Amino acid sequence: xxxLLNLQTYLPxxxxxxxxxxxxxxxxxxxxxxxxxxxxxxxxxxxxxxxxATPFYDYGPNDKGIGNQLVSSxxxxxxxxGLGSLVAIPLGLLIGSNKTAFRLINPIIQxxxxxxxxxxxxxxxxxxxxxxxxxxxxxFVTSVWPTLINTAFGVASIPQDHxxxxxxxxxxxxxxxxxxxxxxxxxxxITGLRLSIGVAWMVIVAGEMLSGGVGIGFFVWDSWNxxxxxxxxxxxxxxxxxxxxxxxxxxxxxxxxxFA
Amino acid sequence: MTLHPISAPVDSASEFHKIQSRPASIELKDISxxxxxxxxxxxxIKDIDLTIxxxxxxxxxxxxxxxxxxxxxxxxxxxxxxxxxxIANGNVVKGPGPDRGIVFQNYSLLPWLSVYQxxxxxxxxxxxxxTSAEKREITEENLKMVNLWPHKDKLxxxxxxxMKQRVAIARAFAINPSILLLDEPFGALDALTKGSMHxxxxxxxxxxxxxxxxxMVTHDIExxxxxxxxxxxxxxxPAATIKEIVDVRLPRPRNKKDIVHDPAYMEIHDRLMSxxxxxxxxxxx
Ligand SMILES: Nc1ncnc2c1ncn2[C@@H]1O[C@H](COP(=O)(O)OP(=O)(O)OP(=O)(O)O)[C@@H](O)[C@H]1O
Ligand SMILES: [Mg+2]
Numbered sequence: 001x002x003x004l005l006n007l008q009t010y011l012p013x014x015x016x017x018x019x020x021x022x023x024x025x026x027x028x029x030x031x032x033x034x035x036x037x038x039x040x041x042x043x044x045x046x047x048x049x050x051x052x053a054t055p056f057y058d059y060g061p062n063d064k065g066i067g068n069q070l071v072s073s074x075x076x077x078x079x080x081x082g083l084g085s086l087v088a089i090p091l092g093l094l095i096g097s098n099k100t101a102f103r104l105i106n107p108i109i110q111x112x113x114x115x116x117x118x119x120x121x122x123x124x125x126x127x128x129x130x131x132x133x134x135x136x137x138x139x140f141v142t143s144v145w146p147t148l149i150n151t152a153f154g155v156a157s158i159p160q161d162h163x164x165x166x167x168x169x170x171x172x173x174x175x176x177x178x179x180x181x182x183x184x185x186x187x188x189x190i191t192g193l194r195l196s197i198g199v200a201w202m203v204i205v206a207g208e209m210l211s212g213g214v215g216i217g218f219f220v221w222d223s224w225n226x227x228x229x230x231x232x233x234x235x236x237x238x239x240x241x242x243x244x245x246x247x248x249x250x251x252x253x254x255x256x257x258x259f260a
Numbered sequence: 261m262t263l264h265p266i267s268a269p270v271d272s273a274s275e276f277h278k279i280q281s282r283p284a285s286i287e288l289k290d291i292s293x294x295x296x297x298x299x300x301x302x303x304x305i306k307d308i309d310l311t312i313x314x315x316x317x318x319x320x321x322x323x324x325x326x327x328x329x330x331x332x333x334x335x336x337x338x339x340x341x342x343x344x345x346x347i348a349n350g351n352v353v354k355g356p357g358p359d360r361g362i363v364f365q366n367y368s369l370l371p372w373l374s375v376y377q378x379x380x381x382x383x384x385x386x387x388x389x390x391t392s393a394e395k396r397e398i399t400e401e402n403l404k405m406v407n408l409w410p411h412k413d414k415l416x417x418x419x420x421x422x423m424k425q426r427v428a429i430a431r432a433f434a435i436n437p438s439i440l441l442l443d444e445p446f447g448a449l450d451a452l453t454k455g456s457m458h459x460x461x462x463x464x465x466x467x468x469x470x471x472x473x474x475x476m477v478t479h480d481i482e483x484x485x486x487x488x489x490x491x492x493x494x495x496x497x498p499a500a501t502i503k504e505i506v507d508v509r510l511p512r513p514r515n516k517k518d519i520v521h522d523p524a525y526m527e528i529h530d531r532l533m534s535x536x537x538x539x540x541x542x543x544x545x
Contacts, residue, residue, distance in 0.1 A: 161368045164338060168356045168364075169382040169435065179381055183372040 039230045047230035048237070062222070064214055066238065072214040073204050074242070076132075080139025081193075081200050088144045088196070089189060092151025093181060102152070109148065117142040117203050121210055131211035135204070142203045146195035154188025155181055186257050194250035201243045284347070285314040285439060285473035286335055291344035293330050304330045306499040308344070310492065314438075317465065317474040319484035321536065322494030322503075328477040329365055329443055331494075335475060336362045336441050348439060358386040361437035363445045365477070367424040369416040369431075376412040379403060379431045386435040402434040405460055421448035429457065433464060442476040446483065455516065458487060462513070481532050484508075485525060486516055493535045506531055 024041050031040040039047075055067030095102040117138045124134030162184060166176045208217025216239055223231035291308040294301050305327040312318050320328050333339030334346050337356040346353040348360060356362070369378050380399045387395055403409045406426035416424055425448045432440060446454045465472050478484050484491045491506045508528055510519055519525045 161364070161366060162370060164364065165368050165370060165382075167338065168336065168362045168368075169385050169431075170356065170358055171381070171385050175381065175385055179373065180370065183370070186372075 037229075039233065044230045044233045047228070048234040051231070051234055061214070066216075066219065066235070069214055069216045069219040070238065070242065073208065073216040076136055076208075076215065077139055077197070077200050077204050080136045081143040081197055083136075084140045084143030084196065084200075085147055085193060087140075088147035088192070089151055092148045092189070092192070093155055093177070093185070095148075096152035096155025096185070097181060102156075109145065113145045113149075118206055118210065121207065131213060135207045135211045135215075138207050139200045139204060143196035143200045146199065147189065147192035150188045150192030150195070151185055154185035157188075158184050187254060190250060190254045190257060194247065194254065197246050197250060198243065201239075201246055205239060282313045282315055284311050285316065285349060286310075286312040286475065287345075287347040288331075288334070289345045289347070291331070291334055291341045291346065293327070293334060293339060294342045303342075303499040304497055305494075306501055308502060310502065310505075312473055312475065314473055315465075315470045316490065317476070317488040319488040319491045320475060320477045320494065321479070321481070321484055321491055321532070322500065323496050323536070324479075326494045326497045327500040328494060332362075332441050332443050332475065332477060335439070336360050338362070358435055359437055360439045360441055361432035361435050363425075363428045363432045363440075363442045365443040365447075367416075367428040369424055369427055371416050374413050374415060375408055375419070375427050376403065378416070378427055379434050382431050383434050398434055402430040405433065405464075406430045406457075422450065422453055425449060426453075426457070438472060440472060440474045440476075442474065444477050444479065447479065454483070458483065458516075461487065481529060481536070482520075484532070485510070485528055486514055486519065491528075491532060493532065504535055506535075 027038075027041050031038045031043075036043070051066045055065045055070075057063075057065040058068060091105070095105050120138050120141045121134050124137035125131065128134055128137065158181065162180050165171075166180050171179065204215070205217035205220060208215035208219075209221045212218055212221075216235060220232055220235050223229075223235065288308050288310040292303065292306045294303040296302075308331060320331065322328055330339060334341045335348060335353065337346075337348075337353045337360070348357075370381075373381060376399060379402060380395065383395045383398050384392075387398070390398075400409065403412055406429055408423060408426055408430065411419065411423065416427070419427070425445065429442075429445055432442070446457055449457060461474070465474065474487075476484075476487065485508055488508055491508060493503045493506065494500050495503045506528055510522060510524060510528075
């Protein structure tokens with residue numbers, strides 16, 4: 001019985017180890033097939049360690065530690081994401097609860113949502129006269145859609161029962177928004193935020209390749225120019241890990257705000 | 261159909277008369293409600309005429325799906341009748357109002373608010389002039405009445421069906437409405453809790469000098485007779501109408517143990533039973 005329990009607790013760990021082995025195996029195989037043009041895991045590992053050993057060094061604008069690059073990217077992502085959410089949540093609440101607003105705004109969303117956020121980059125440059133502003137702008141555009149759509153959907157699906165309570169007890173508009181609409185829509189809003197941050201983290205890499213400067217995306221591009229594939233592969237692993245952590249963070253929020 | 265209790269105590273009839281001469285609290289005039297469904301128009305209730313006096317307790321009884329909740333909805337203002345007028349406290353009903361407290365059949369608690377907050381928010385919404393201390397006191401009082409004070413911080417999802425029902429009852433009582441609309445308020449309660457809730461309901465009614473009008477849907481014949489002055493029996497739908505109104509001229513205060521032996525009680529009970537369950541009597545409207 002005790003043995004079984006142990007197996008149960010170690011099972012996730014075993015699977016984790018298993019998937020790492022598969023990844024490393026595939027990677028190693030490809031590396032072999034390309035005659036180490038793609039560096040092997042081991043070759044990458046030493047570069048990776050080097051990068052992590054001094055993450056925050058700063059030798060001028062084109063030579064900064066991976067930590068500096070990550071922090072710059074994260075600041076951009078959270079600025080754009082924060083601004084996007086500030087627009088998306090209230091707008092979502094509005095179009096979810098008001099049919100007229102929905103019918104007016106929904107076509108606009110439908111047209112703009114499929115556009116790659118990078119297409120907004122030149123407009124951002126025009127508006128902000130700087131690559132920094134333009135990058136934050138494309139993250140802003142990216143993070144609006146999932147949050148907006150999920151919020152609106154959440155609000156629109158409030159059960160009649162809950163509306164009835166508000167109606168029967170004469171809730172004021174403010175009380176209805178704060179005690180009925182927002183609590184009901186909150187799990188949907190967080191789902192939207194979770195999707196938004198995920199896409200924003202994907203887009204930032206591409207955005208920074210366009211904008212240059214400091215950032216994980218630029219780091220990838222710069223490593224390509226320096227022909228350091230080890231650095232690129234390390235950066236991919238780091239980008240993936242940070243993305244996973246962001247997702248886990250919002251997953252935690254989602255569980256935290258789910259009502260029984 | 262009128263009932264003549266075999267041994268009616270003297271004050272019973274006169275008390276009844278007193279109620280009859282009081283002003284109308286609820287007037288239903290030719291109420292019909294039809295729903296638009298994908299299969300066409302469905303008439304749930306039709307030509308309902310009923311006047312309920314101030315301070316009266318009326319039970320609404322009928323088979324499942326006949327339209328009791330729909331009828332209650334027209335009084336509460338949650339449902340607009342397709343034709344006809346509802347007048348409550350002298351005003352035409354156009355929507356819900358704080359003069360009518362509702363206990364919904366499905367409790368309708370807000371699942372993200374604690375038991376306490378569910379009641380407090382309703383109290384807060386209705387008593388805009390009161391201080392928050394007063395509002396908290398009202399909330400506490402009503403939670404204690406339904407014995408849920410120890411559970412005040414729980415979320416509705418953590419409550420049993422009966423407990424949810426008691427929160428809904430406390431919420432309706434807390435706003436102190438002159439009309440209480442209760443849709444199967446005690447349906448999910450065990451016999452013991454049900455009994456004490458009956459007493460609480462009557463206490464509340466007495467406390468207010470029997471000025472509160474109570475309309476209550478129930479499937480429980482004993483409960484209907486014990487609590488009410490009149491029992492309105494509805495036909496089966498669709499297009500349900502009032503089949504018969506049975507007067508309950510039993511003196512108050514009523515004692516649950518004793519009244520069941522009262523011949524008048526038995527006569528009313530039999531009548532209701534045959535209205536609800538006798539196949540042959542279904543056609544006699
Ligand atoms: N919103 C609606 N749309 C369509 N039909 C409805 C609607 N509400 C109720 N009905 C129909 O009206 C009829 C009466 O429903 P109602 O809920 O009033 O019954 P009830 O007497 O309260 O039943 P129960 O005792 O089971 O609660 C039913 O046939 C129901 O299907
Ligand atoms: Mg019903």
